[in-house]
Amino acid sequence: SQQGEEDPQALSIQEGENATMNCSYKTSINNLQWYRQNSGRGLVHLILIRSNEREKHSGRLRVTLDTSKKSSSLLITASRAADTASYFCATDEGNKLVFGAGTILRVKS
Amino acid sequence: DAGVIQSPRHEVTEMGQEVTLRCKPISGHNSLFWYRQTMMRGLELLIYFNNNVPIDDSGMPEDRFSAKMPNASFSTLKIQPSEPRDSAVYFCASSFGTGVREQYFGPGTRLTVT
Numbered sequence: 001s002q003q004g005e006e007d008p009q010a011l012s013i014q015e016g017e018n019a020t021m022n023c024s025y026k027t028s029i030n031n032l033q034w035y036r037q038n039s040g041r042g043l044v045h046l047i048l049i050r051s052n053e054r055e056k057h058s059g060r061l062r063v064t065l066d067t068s069k070k071s072s073s074l075l076i077t078a079s080r081a082a083d084t085a086s087y088f089c090a091t092d093e094g095n096k097l098v099f100g101a102g103t104i105l106r107v108k109s
Numbered sequence: 110d111a112g113v114i115q116s117p118r119h120e121v122t123e124m125g126q127e128v129t130l131r132c133k134p135i136s137g138h139n140s141l142f143w144y145r146q147t148m149m150r151g152l153e154l155l156i157y158f159n160n161n162v163p164i165d166d167s168g169m170p171e172d173r174f175s176a177k178m179p180n181a182s183f184s185t186l187k188i189q190p191s192e193p194r195d196s197a198v199y200f201c202a203s204s205f206g207t208g209v210r211e212q213y214f215g216p217g218t219r220l221t222v223t
Contacts (some may be wrong), residue, residue, distance in 0.1 A: 042214030092209035099152040
């Protein structure tokens, strides 16, 4: 079962622009995580935000969490061609992570 | 430090054959996860271990799939007999600590069953 659902499914932007991806989920959570997957590779953890946090930053990444709306967003500022990848949100369900279907981001140089 | 190591990276086999995928988690991590990724179903958790003990195998599709973790540094996922619908990328991931924490993924094994 997929707890998180990302939106949009695909996003194409120019290098230097900002990219925003959204994630909605159904049940209450303890934390929400974002991962990146480059083509043909494993997933790489980007950031974890706890349910009592509203915003978190890591370099060019900014994650927000709205537990009342059961949604999160990932903002990548000043995008680079190397940011081209699939991005997944994952929420805790019991003692395991449940991943969404992902957003495919393409950054054109 | 070495990350999660998986072998083989690619496996092509014929329907009916036994397939064994291997994983070495990051040293010191106490949880290990096996996932399957396909275009149709996305990323699915098959089974996870904590301190070498299987905790939740509800994602294992059927009895043809089995997983073991004989020690803290090694795990296997076996499919016997394999079928074409098992074709997918299989990932192993590990994490440290209690509760749901960040997971570190291996490079995956791309399995093709003809």
